[in-house]
Amino acid sequence: MDRSLYEKIIGDIRRKGDITPEQLEIILTDEDGENEEILFENARRVAETVFGREIYLRGLIEFSSFCKNDCYYCGIRRSNKNASRYRLREDEILACCDSGARLGFKTFVLQSGEDPSFSDEDICRIARRIKEAHPDCALTLSIGEKSRESYEAYYKAGADRYLLRHETANEGHYARLHPDSLSCKNRRRCLYDLRDIGYQVGCGIMVGSPGQTMDNIYEDIEFMRRLGPHMIGIGPFIPHRDTPFADEAMGSVSITLRLLAILRLLFPDVLLPATTALGTADGRGREKGILAGANVLMPNLSPPDVRSKYLLYDGKICTGEEAAECIRCLEKRIESIGYRISGSRGDHPDRSGNK
């Protein structure tokens, strides 16, 4: 496509903070690599205006790989008999936070499958103990769909943020990715509850998940606009060999990067991670993500002996490294593209310094 027309479209999106389905399709399907750079440069400039050239870090602790759900795309789905399951003990989770704090982390993300053996009381106690030990740190939970009452209890116990990707805002597409026991409607209910309770909330999707159309991505953007998330996590779909989607194609890195850039133009101050899936699909995926407008990285703080067991997709990076090695590696990678790691909690600009 003609360069000046492309620039006009990008300028339009940026100015209006809005995009039409036609514009979305043009950008995601355009084959001109030079135009792509115009998009990324605009997204970078927007990110730099809001966040400078600083990248926020979140320390991810994958504390249980047991899951009662059976999402078709996910390697730790209940039906995967080849998955080796583990559960960290409470003192191990706390030790991960302690070593993360020593490495300079100011945010801990506790993530797991939906593991019923952790009761709400367990989660609340863990949250309280982490916040007691590290009052200067933010605590994020990413433990799936719960009742409003449960979310309220975690919040009272000290959780500040919650990540729950909506996966897709389209009911038909949702049903293509999940068994009947899970519904698009309940997913959305969870996200609205979380937001109303006061959490900083993250939603998101996989790019190129089986059956996803351009229209679906547009619906996702419309959903995000209604929800007003503080964070949006997107990464390419990567097949896992022991799932029903084993033979499906991987999501495109280029479309993921373009969508990251579009989200940055539409939501200038949203927290946008360059995800591990992006780093898995492309050796320089995380650097490319930052250069397309992302501003968050989520290195793994799980103990090395369990890392290779939390495999949502094939080929996951950083399963053999210690947290300290990943930090050094990331620091080098980020500095090589002219950015640096921030030492702050990295709250959403609307929520700086508090819940």
Ligand code: 5AD
């Ligand atoms: N490929 C990429 N991302 C995946 N996730 C789960 N399975 C896969 C996969 N096969 C993502 C989902 C989930 C998040 C924790 O990881 O979007 O919400």
Ligand code: FES
């Ligand atoms: Fe883990 Fe590079 S980030 S080794």
